Amino acid sequence: xxxxxxxxxxxxxxxxxxxxxxxxxxxxxxxxxxxxxxxxxxxxxxxxxxxxxxxxxxxxxxxxxxxxxxxxxxxxxxxxxxxxxxxxxxxxxxxxxxxxxxxxxxxxxxxxxxxxxxxxxxxxxxxxxxxxxxxxxxxxxxxxxxxxxxxxxxxxxxxxxxxxxxxxxxxxxxxxxxxxxxxxxxxxxxxxxxxxxxxxxxxxxxxxxxxxxxxxxxxxxxxxxxxxxxxxxxxxxxxxxxxxxxxxxxxxxxxxxxxxxxxxxxxxxxxxxxxxxxxxxxxxxxxxxxxxxxxxxxxxxxxxxxxxxxxx
Numbered sequence: 001x002x003x004x005x006x007x008x009x010x011x012x013x014x015x016x017x018x019x020x021x022x023x024x025x026x027x028x029x030x031x032x033x034x035x036x037x038x039x040x041x042x043x044x045x046x047x048x049x050x051x052x053x054x055x056x057x058x059x060x061x062x063x064x065x066x067x068x069x070x071x072x073x074x075x076x077x078x079x080x081x082x083x084x085x086x087x088x089x090x091x092x093x094x095x096x097x098x099x100x101x102x103x104x105x106x107x108x109x110x111x112x113x114x115x116x117x118x119x120x121x122x123x124x125x126x127x128x129x130x131x132x133x134x135x136x137x138x139x140x141x142x143x144x145x146x147x148x149x150x151x152x153x154x155x156x157x158x159x160x161x162x163x164x165x166x167x168x169x170x171x172x173x174x175x176x177x178x179x180x181x182x183x184x185x186x187x188x189x190x191x192x193x194x195x196x197x198x199x200x201x202x203x204x205x206x207x208x209x210x211x212x213x214x215x216x217x218x219x220x221x222x223x224x225x226x227x228x229x230x231x232x233x234x235x236x237x238x239x240x241x242x243x244x245x246x247x248x249x250x251x252x253x254x255x256x257x258x259x260x261x262x263x264x265x266x267x268x269x270x271x272x273x274x275x276x277x278x279x280x281x282x283x284x285x286x287x288x289x290x291x292x293x294x295x296x297x298x299x300x301x302x303x304x305x306x307x308x309x310x311x312x
Contacts, residue, residue, distance in 0.1 A: 005223030005230030006100035008076040013065040013093040020063040036079040044198040048215040089123040095143040112139040130282045130294035147289040149265040154238035160231040162256025168224035171207040257298045
């Protein structure tokens with residue numbers, strides 16, 4: 001059994017004076033999610049944000065900005081195009097579309113270059129690849145429009161491959177694998193404190209978590225299959241020492257490799273470190289006001305491993 005864990009992501013912010021995104025209502029956002037070939041499973045809200053847990057990842061909506069993440073065989077660009085049609089490109093201060101390299105690109109409805117062609121029909125843009133094309137990398141497309149992010153507007157992503165088998169086992173469903181068990185055994189509920197949590201254990205395996213506190217969020221998506229295991233962690237609560245958060249996440253999942261991605265204003269110089277050795281580092285200033293850092297890390301191994309048998 002295989003499920004494509006690596007995700008696609010869009011983040012955008014409304015131009016000043018536009019009606020609130022949240023005022024569109026839950027039914028509107030269910031329709032946007034359906035455009036991407038996903039469904040809303042549950043929702044939590046507070047005074048600042050609505051967090052939708054999806055059949056394939058997550059959607060976070062505030063009055064002025066949103067972040068939508070989808071995995072599997074979703075077509076996130078179809079949802080983005082619907083948003084562009086509804087709001088117009090002049091309705092956005094910024095728009096960033098990101099895509100992690102897939103395990104099996106041949107099963108996807110589109111590739112990044114297809115996505116770019118569809119999006120550039122509607123907006124001026126620039127595109128980049130962070131990392132080596134024959135190794136782990138992230139593609140990024142953004143609306144080519146000047147923007148100045150707020151000083152506290154930072155987003156951290158930790159994209160992990162080859163998670164530890166013991167960590168994976170916790171996220172397999174079954175009679176003894178309930179959400180309370182995951183809360184007590186996995187540690188994912190306590191990565192950051194003071195958050196309202198919504199989570200879902202998939203059948204026969206897989207796990208998603210949304211956590212919100214005011215306008216801050218963190219989200220985790222676990223694909224624990226033996227071949228192609230993958231976990232993503234993302235948060236905009238980059239407060240204090242972000243390196244402690246990175247260490248906490250890596251200690252939970254013990255991946256064979258990870259990409260650590262940080263979006264921050266160009267005026268900011270938040271430095272992030274990972275105790276895994278680094279293989280590739282990329283730094284890029286974007287015309288939309290962000291500075292993006294991408295670091296690909298690997299876990300040193302000892303000795304040789306057996307070949308993996310492929311059952312046809």
